[in-house]
Amino acid sequence: MIEGFTIAQVIVACLAGLLCVVLGLAGRRPNDLTLGALVLVEVLLLAQLVVALISPALGIHPVGSVPLFYVYLVSALLIPPLAVFWGLVERTRWSTVVLGVAAFAIAVMVVRMAQIWVD
């Protein structure tokens, strides 16, 4: 993992989480902004996947368990699409809140992945 990119990713996920929870509690249904925020979180996760896959070729090796790292990454990759799907199918304020919860979960999982990488 690249430290600067990882930190940026966690910040983006937290901001997306905050945005969606606040807008959801304020009564907004999922819209381009909130759904787009989760799409951005997913894109960053995919970028993280690419970085992780090419790292060994660049001479960067994780210190911790590689399989455990990928368990977290694959689990994390599943969450935003499911949350976005939920938000598209059921357009209520609570599905916006769910988008926010999903984004926060991603932030936590990325922190955990970073711990595994350098542990």
Added chain:
Amino acid sequence: MMSGARNTETPEAEAPSSEAAARSIGSGVGRVLVAVYAILALAATGRSVFQIIDRFGEAPVAFVLSALAGVIYLVATIALAGRMRRLALVTISIELIGVLVVGTVSLVAPALLGLDSLDPFGRESTVWSAYGAGYLLVPLVLPVLGLLYLRGSAARPAKA
């Protein structure tokens, strides 16, 4: 992508009666609970499957307990989503007892679980170690919220 014609910016129109509002909030909170349970089930099950495959010998009792917890979370998620109240009540109660009992044992007698240390973030950590500290105490707080939600939803008429 998303239709711009539909007015998605106005707040959801709430029925004027407080009962309808309570029902709406209740069902909304229920949805958020389902989402959090689903994420926890995914995290707990994924991690424990990995631990069992990778290092089962290190703490077999703890890892099996963790896998069991993952399955219980999964069933709780499905029960809450499918409005199966009794099943939800049973599974959430089991989890609460589980996190309290295993959490306590992990702190006062970790050897009983085969754990060398009680570090909830370590190699042998499980979802109920130290009351779920390794998962931001979500395993401890969530069943309490779940039970409160179930108790609240019992007072409301069932939605279609």
